[in-house]
Structures are given as structure tokens and as C-alpha cells.
Amino acid sequence: MHMPLHRGLLFAGTALGTYAIIQLLGSLTTHGRWYWRQWCSRRNQSAGLREVISGAGPLPLPFLGNSLYFTRVGFFRALYESCLKRQVTLLWFASSPLLVVSDANLVKQVLTSRIYEKPRYFGYRSRTVKAALELHQKAELMRERIELGSTPESEANVEDPSRAALLNLIDDSINLIAEDTERFFEMLVAGEFAGKDTYRHIQQFYVKLNCKVLFGLCLSDKEAARIAMAIEKAGDEFSKRMILPQRGLFAWTANVSYIWNTSVLLLFGQRILRHLRSSSHPWIHGWVGKVGRLRQLAKVLGLLMAATQTVPIAASWALISIGSHDKIRRKLVVEARRLLAEHSPEKHLADKADFDAVVTSETIAPASEFSLRHEKLKSNFLSDLFRKDSFIDATIRETLRLYPPFPIIQRQAQCDNFLGDVLVPAGAIVAVVPWLMHHHPAYWNHAEVFDPDRWTSDGSDAYRHGDAPSDYCYIPFGRGRRMCAGNPLAMIELKCLVLFAALREHDWCCVVETRGNRSIENSKIQFPSLTMRPPRFSLRNL
Ligand code: HEM
Incomplete structure (x- = not known):
């Protein structure tokens, strides 16, 4: 049985349109839910949502997020213009929220606290190492939920x-x-x-x-x-x-390569x-x-x-x-x-x-x-x-x-947590950008x-963090x-x-x-x- 061409086109168009609408609704829900949670969890009740959490550049679009803005302006320029004014900035890579941290104390919290783990897709530990770590980790997590502390790096490194x-x-x-x-x-x-x-x-x-x-x-x-x-x-x-996940939909030759x-x-x-x-x-x-x-x-x-x-x-x-x-x-x-x-x-x-x-x-x-x-x-x-x-x-x-050759260090929150005044819901991805920290005029x-x-200047810590105030x-x-x-x-x-x-x-x-x-x-x-x-x-x- 042959389907006439115009019917086929209509069918394809309807399928594509339905897909786009579902994506758009899904994206709007993700955005809405995210902002709603931020609003409800404000620590400082007198502050408006914009003061608590602001995004980069123009308002993010549903489905595309800030991706077009990054592509147009350049990733580091967009970060430089947005993140230095705040301690935590919200970016949307398409429909995925990403919190960029640009304050040295918060960077320390993210990189040393066990609340923030490397996302699963970023490497894994061999089973023996993992089993040993997990036991210790559970106890730490419980403790840190009550009181936010940090694990000294030296201790942490030797166990692996x-x-x-x-x-x-x-x-x-x-x-x-x-x-x-x-x-x-x-x-x-x-x-x-x-x-x-x-x-x-x-x-x-x-x-x-x-x-x-x-x-x-x-x-x-x-x-x-x-x-x-x-x-x-x-x-x-x-x-x-990473910046524009929808690339796969239109960059066919790039897909093949x-x-x-x-x-x-x-x-x-x-x-x-x-x-x-x-x-x-x-x-x-x-x-x-x-x-x-x-x-x-x-x-x-x-x-x-x-x-x-x-x-x-x-x-x-x-x-x-x-x-x-x-x-x-x-x-x-x-x-x-x-x-x-x-x-x-x-x-x-x-x-x-x-x-x-x-x-x-x-x-x-x-x-x-x-x-x-x-x-x-x-x-x-x-x-x-x-x-x-x-x-x-x-x-x-x-x-x-x-x-710095490594552009983005990512972590995933293992439970709800605050970075400064910003709520980081369990599962959210937090990013630390070495280039941004290294160019921070403050x-x-x-x-x-x-x-x-x-x-090389005098001072015992100069070789660790130069003339900046902290290792982080x-x-x-x-x-x-x-x-x-x-x-x-x-x-x-x-x-x-x-x-x-x-x-x-x-x-x-x-x-x-x-x-x-x-x-x-x-x-x-x-x-x-x-x-x-x-x-x-x-x-x-x-
Ligand atoms: C200038 C050169 C290098 C830079 C700037 C660099 C930077 C980084 C950064 C920023 C991370 C992520 C750390 C994190 O997520 O907290 C990382 C992870 C890693 N790097 Fe390097 N790296 C360099 C060279 C190397 C070399 C030569 C090796 C190979 C021996 C290597 C092996 C690794 C491994 C295995 C990880 C994953 C560690 C883990 O998941 O625990 N890197 N690197």
C-alpha cells in the first residue's frame, strides 16, 4: 500500500511538531520547577529570586537554554561577563541546569566535601577501591548533612x-x-x-x-x-x-565524524x-x-x-x-x-x-x-x-x-545542600571552571x-597559589x-x-x-x- 507524498509529509510534520511540543513542555517544566524550588527555599526571605540566583546573559530559552548565547558570545566570555558579579551563577545547557561556582570558599566546599561527587559518567573507581570508599563515604555524608565541613585533601588522597x-x-x-x-x-x-x-x-x-x-x-x-x-x-x-546538545539533530557530517x-x-x-x-x-x-x-x-x-x-x-x-x-x-x-x-x-x-x-x-x-x-x-x-x-x-x-587545559570540573550533589544562599537540589550538577578562577580580578x-x-615571591604559600589568597x-x-x-x-x-x-x-x-x-x-x-x-x-x- 502506497501512502501519497502529501500524506507522508503531513505525518512526518505532525510527528516532528508533537516531539517539539513535548520537548518544549518538558523543558518549561524543568525550568519552572527549578525556579520554584529556589524561590521556596530562599534562606534570605527579604531577597527576591533574582538576587538569590541569577543566570548568565539574556533569559534562557525553553529547550535551548543559554546555548545560543554561549555559541554566539563564546563560552569563557559569557562566563566572565556573568559569573564575576556573583558567587554562584545558573546556566542552562539546553534543558540541563548547571551551577557555576566562582567564589574560592565555595569552590573549596564543592571540591572537598563529600556531598559533591564526580558525576557517574565521569569515570568510576575500580570495585575494590569503591567498596572501601563507600563505607567511609556514607558515614561522612551523614555527618556533613548536619554540619558542613571539609575533608583535608592529604587524608583523602592517600586512601586511593x-x-x-x-x-x-x-x-x-x-x-x-x-x-x-x-x-x-x-x-x-x-x-x-x-x-x-x-x-x-x-x-x-x-x-x-x-x-x-x-x-x-x-x-x-x-x-x-x-x-x-x-x-x-x-x-x-x-x-x-556540551554547550549545544541539539547539535546532533542538524550537524550530520559532524555526527558521522x-x-x-x-x-x-x-x-x-x-x-x-x-x-x-x-x-x-x-x-x-x-x-x-x-x-x-x-x-x-x-x-x-x-x-x-x-x-x-x-x-x-x-x-x-x-x-x-x-x-x-x-x-x-x-x-x-x-x-x-x-x-x-x-x-x-x-x-x-x-x-x-x-x-x-x-x-x-x-x-x-x-x-x-x-x-x-x-x-x-x-x-x-x-x-x-x-x-x-x-x-x-x-x-x-x-x-x-x-x-588551564581542563575546561570544566563537574560535581553532582548527593543530597540537598546550600552553596551560599543558593539551594543545590540533590542530583544537580555544579561546575568549577579553572579558567574563570585563574582570571578573577578579585x-x-x-x-x-x-x-x-x-x-617565587617570599612567603611559604607563594609556590602553591602565587599571589592569590587561597589554594582554591x-x-x-x-x-x-x-x-x-x-x-x-x-x-x-x-x-x-x-x-x-x-x-x-x-x-x-x-x-x-x-x-x-x-x-x-x-x-x-x-x-x-x-x-x-x-x-x-x-x-x-x-
Ligand atoms: C597539564 C596537564 C593536565 C591537566 C591540566 C590536568 C587536569 C585535570 C583535571 C582538572 C582533572 C579533573 C579533576 C577533578 O575532577 O577534580 C583531571 C583528572 C584526571 N587526570 Fe589530569 N590533567 C593533566 C594531565 C594528566 C596526565 C598526564 C594524566 C595521566 C597520567 C592525567 C590523568 C588524570 C586522571 C586519571 C584523572 C581522573 C582522576 C579521578 O577521576 O580521580 N592527567 N586532570
Whole structure:
């Protein structure tokens, strides 16, 4: 039986219209219920709803929420304009409410209190770890319902053996990281990637390095390029869908590429698991835990993405920042040479009389003179790189402050709770945005200026939170129990890169190829995209 065309169209139109009306009504109900609960639960009864909770930008639309506003204005700009005036701001990603917290004390509450847990879709714990945590967690939750307290981070972190497993890995891998980074930087300054997108090559390098370090898996250049591309494309699309979930309804080609890239990653995850079964890389088994195959896959892929979506971004911004600030670059050179000279097995470099000449010499050829391939030099020197008070460390901290690669830290309320005057109903998603906290003019002196010295000034806490008043103003790795597990690994990878950039100082310059050749030295606020991808840049041989 054939249905006439006009009947078919009518049928499709009615179905689509009904769907749209249902969505709209559902969305209106969600909005209405949310505001009604806020209104009923006002702590400060004299305050109107607008004072208690205000949203970002124009009034959110049913079904679309603030998504169009974010897409038009840009996510970080929209946040910057809305959130700095309030402690908690309500955003609507389509019909899903999201509370953004921009006050340091409330950030602490969210990241350390057990009332706020990572949403389920953001990773899970291996069963053994989870069982141990749950018991403790229930007791804590009961206590916190009565009195809002916070769990000291140090206590919280030690209870998780999967984290310890990852930390142990670094000791074993530091030489490998240093050697590979040195070789890669030599290729960078030799102009091997001239005219190409440098960021892409940096990303490929870290995919290769981290697969070796984390899983003991050696990839060819071609494979690394394929995986790096899939990670970047899937990550980009994920960010876009986070802001505008309806994208899937109209961006057909993006859907196809999203499915394709996710499949590439899933297949690669399977390959990692197969490799792990036959390897005796003990730490990774501790990290993954005794879980089903699907969860193993999620865990190794999560680890790969966590490492390779963040370090290349930070590394690229570090090179761009160092390349654009001559004074900082000179200071780094002095520091790097001093460190090496102190550890050098060559008599004349360690000799005090020659020391200043070595440190300040313009003519010295650092690469040949100071290569870390000197075995004796390597071990002592690298352990010194871990030091937290060095200028190299400060430069990386400052880079991560201005350009934090991880855009949104999410938590879910486990029971009704208040953040300041705002009710957070059980199940609501609360977001902490590192970029926002790092650019908050109330917390930082000249927040937009790239100034590593803010981390080295006197005061025991300067290396932890620079010139900001609290640890919770500086959160590139998050804080609390679910803080980034790879923090020390990321720092050592970045330190090695900055070290070689400083030692090869005479060989390279950085050219940022953005529209109009915008200078990165500009201390005016810049609003990056949600992915924090750096502008197109290249290193040139001098
Ligand atoms: C500059 C580089 C990096 C940055 C800025 C960064 C940042 C972050 C942030 C903000 C989180 C979320 C924390 C939270 O929800 O409270 C996180 C989680 C995580 N990161 Fe990193 N990360 C970096 C590098 C790495 C590396 C190299 C690894 C791999 C070893 C890694 C592994 C992880 C893991 C496994 C988690 C999940 C931890 C958990 O759920 O408990 N990260 N990272």
C-alpha cells in the first residue's frame, strides 16, 4: 500500500511538531520547577529570586537554554561577563541546569566535601577501591548533612591505591621522558615541522610518549598521528555538544565524524588492553583494577585522553609564552644553565670560578655542552627538576594559570545542600571552571599579565597559589579527592620541555600565526575557545 507524498509529509510534520511540543513542555517544566524550588527555599526571605540566583546573559530559552548565547558570545566570555558579579551563577545547557561556582570558599566546599561527587559518567573507581570508599563515604555524608565541613585533601588522597600506582610510575619513566623530549625538541628547532601546524606535532609526540610511559606501548609516527587526530576531533565535538546538545539533530557530517573518531579510539583502547594482557607493566593493572572488560576499556581510554588532551595544550602555550617574553626567557636560560652547571661532571663547569661565565655566556652551545645524555649528569639533575621552587616550575604554573587545559570540573550533589544562599537540589550538577578562577580580578594582581614571579615571591604559600589568597583560586589540576591523578607526571613532562627550550635558547624563536599577528604579550584579557587550543604557531630556527 502506497501512502501519497502529501500524506507522508503531513505525518512526518505532525510527528516532528508533537516531539517539539513535548520537548518544549518538558523543558518549561524543568525550568519552572527549578525556579520554584529556589524561590521556596530562599534562606534570605527579604531577597527576591533574582538576587538569590541569577543566570548568565539574556533569559534562557525553553529547550535551548543559554546555548545560543554561549555559541554566539563564546563560552569563557559569557562566563566572565556573568559569573564575576556573583558567587554562584545558573546556566542552562539546553534543558540541563548547571551551577557555576566562582567564589574560592565555595569552590573549596564543592571540591572537598563529600556531598559533591564526580558525576557517574565521569569515570568510576575500580570495585575494590569503591567498596572501601563507600563505607567511609556514607558515614561522612551523614555527618556533613548536619554540619558542613571539609575533608583535608592529604587524608583523602592517600586512601586511593590506584593513584599511588600511577605515582610510582614516574620514578621509572623520568629518564625516558627526558631523552624523548630532548630528541623531539631538537627536531622542533631543526625546522622539521616548518610550515606545518606545530601544535599537531606536539600532540602526536605526547600521544607517543604517554603510550610508552603509561602502557609500555610503542607507536609508529603514523599511528600516533592517527590517534592524535581522533582524540582532537572527538574532544572538539564533545565540547561543542556540551554547550549545544541539539547539535546532533542538524550537524550530520559532524555526527558521522564523531562516530568515526570515537570508533577509532575504541578500537585503539582494545589494542591497549590486548597489549596489557601480555605485558607485565605492574602499575597499570593496579590502576585499572579488577573490573569487567568494558570498564577496563573506559579506564585506559580515560587515562589516554586525560594525558593527551591536556599536556600538549599546556606545552604549546608554554612555548608560545616563553617565546614571546624575552625577559622571562633570559631568566629561564640562567636558571637552566645554573642547574646543569651545578650537576655537571665536567670539571670546568662545576668550578666556581667559571660558574658565572657559564651561566651568562652568550656563545656557549648548550645543546652539545649540556646534553642530558651525559649519564652521570642525568640522574642528579632530573631529581632536582622536581623542585617546586624553581623558576622553571613557576613558568609552568603561570602558563597553567593563564591557559588551564581542563575546561570544566563537574560535581553532582548527593543530597540537598546550600552553596551560599543558593539551594543545590540533590542530583544537580555544579561546575568549577579553572579558567574563570585563574582570571578573577578579585583574586590575582594584574590577572592577565604573564608573570612567573608571582610564584617565587617570599612567603611559604607563594609556590602553591602565587599571589592569590587561597589554594582554591588556582586549580588547573582540580583539588581534593578527585584531583588529577597525573599531576606529577604532567609537571615532569612539561618541565623537561621548558628546560630544553631554555637550553636551546639561541636556536629558536616562536612565531604566532594568528589573524593580524596578534601579540601574545598583550596583557588584555583573551578569551580562548572551550578546547583551549593554542593559536597556530611555529618554532623557527635562528
Ligand atoms: C597539564 C596537564 C593536565 C591537566 C591540566 C590536568 C587536569 C585535570 C583535571 C582538572 C582533572 C579533573 C579533576 C577533578 O575532577 O577534580 C583531571 C583528572 C584526571 N587526570 Fe589530569 N590533567 C593533566 C594531565 C594528566 C596526565 C598526564 C594524566 C595521566 C597520567 C592525567 C590523568 C588524570 C586522571 C586519571 C584523572 C581522573 C582522576 C579521578 O577521576 O580521580 N592527567 N586532570
